[in-house]
Amino acid sequence: MGLNIQSIFIPTTEMLSHSKDFLAMNQKYTMPFDGTQVDIIVNASLPETREVPAAMNGILDKISDVIDGKVILEDDSFYVVKRDGRKIDFSLEAEGLRKFGLLWKLIRNGLLESGTVLLWEEPEANLNPELYPLAAEILLELQKNGVQIFVATHNYNFAKYLEIRRMEKEQVTGASMGA
Secondary structure, eight states: OOOOOOEEEEOSSOOGGGOTTHHHHHHHSOOSOOHHHHHHHHHHHSOOOSOOOHHHHHHHHHHHHHHTEEEEEETTEEEEEETTSOEEEGGGSOHHHHHHHHHHHHHHTTOSSTTOEEEEEOTTTTOOGGGHHHHHHHHHHHHHTTOEEEEEOOOHHHHHHHHHHOOTTSOOOOOOOOO
């Protein structure tokens, strides 16, 4: 009997801005993308859940504040619908904001919930350093809500934000990684 643990891997390469017809082409043709890059598009493309656990609503609100809206999938493409009603193609957003948009979509799709494992390679890559504290805060809130998180980073400052922001009861440890 094997364990059935929901896990999500977020690769360094941002993939949602390439989603238009990607899955159909990948199914028919040999494409130069590894499985993790295909999987993140598949996971983000899943329909939204009817309800999000109450504990996740605060995280969604923080992400909505930073991206100034919410993420939708329409005609095989991702967009950020801004609070003023504008619909912006995902590829036109700053790459750091796209990372937050991806998190928003994964939470909204019910894929980041208690019992899930999140593996995220270089969450700070292409992220404005001013947003490091928010990224760290969101990761720690996910962890408080039962998501087990593994982050691979080469960025000392981002690792320090995680270390400084954690509370004694939170299980956050760092490992030294070579550049």
